[in-house]
Amino acid sequence: MALLLVGLVLFLGVHSVRAFAPEWRESMIEQLGASNWKLLYSAVAIVGFVTTIMGYGYARYSAELLWIPPLWSRHVAALLILIAFIYLAVAKMPYSKMKQMGGHPMLIGVKLWAFAHLISNGTSADVLLFGSFLAWAVADYAISKRRDREQGVTYEAPNAKYDFIAVVVGVIAYGVFGVFLHPLLIGVAPFAM
Incomplete structure (x- = not known):
């Protein structure tokens, strides 16, 4: 540890x-x-x-097992991580309605990713890793939003074209990572039956 x-x-x-x-x-x-x-x-x-x-x-x-996550947590985690991938793609778009509404999409994606892993894993190593990322992302998001308000920062979103692109890129990245890269790099197959 x-x-x-x-x-x-x-x-x-x-x-x-x-x-x-x-x-x-x-x-x-x-x-x-x-x-x-x-x-x-x-x-x-x-x-x-x-x-x-x-x-x-x-x-x-x-790592010590702290709790046994219920089966439903895996399904909720899969959905949250899909949304997280979409927000990570939004972060790379020059304009986006999603970015305009929430601001700082990278931090939103990290929060969703960390929370999803926290509810679907129950060891002390998971709590340390994903809990740390979640706490950091929540704090950084709050500070970033406050800084935006103080500096009058706004995000433009002329149309939803970039949101559509982000959704497509996010879904493809989610599929590739879940099916191929997560098992290869992490050693866990999230979509295994």
Whole structure:
């Protein structure tokens, strides 16, 4: 669990700098320059991501079972993760009605993904990993929405074309990940009967 914890601190920590320490972030960009800051940020994020994956992989085998998720939780999780994939696709669209309504679709997708995994998995490793991501995404979303209001940020949505594209891309990515990549990378086949 220690390796998982280190990975989470690195990955979520570096992704929290803008929300929780914006002045420090600006001073680091001034000192290092924008390119060097992005390089340092990316390096820490990658190390954190890889450490989190490795730590979770090790922790899964020795994690304590806290509860046995009911069968229905898998079906709810599958639906929530489909919606999460759509929101992740929305995050990459230049305009979107969904982005206009909720703002910060990447964080909405992370919240849905984390919550879905929390309700459908019941070990201490799952609670640490997915609970950490959920807590981070909820806090970052609240801070980002407040910052948007203070700065008068709005999201334009001239038409629903990009929402349609996001839904198609999200559904395809969900299918590919669920059928092929999740079993290959995570070792769990979510659609196995």
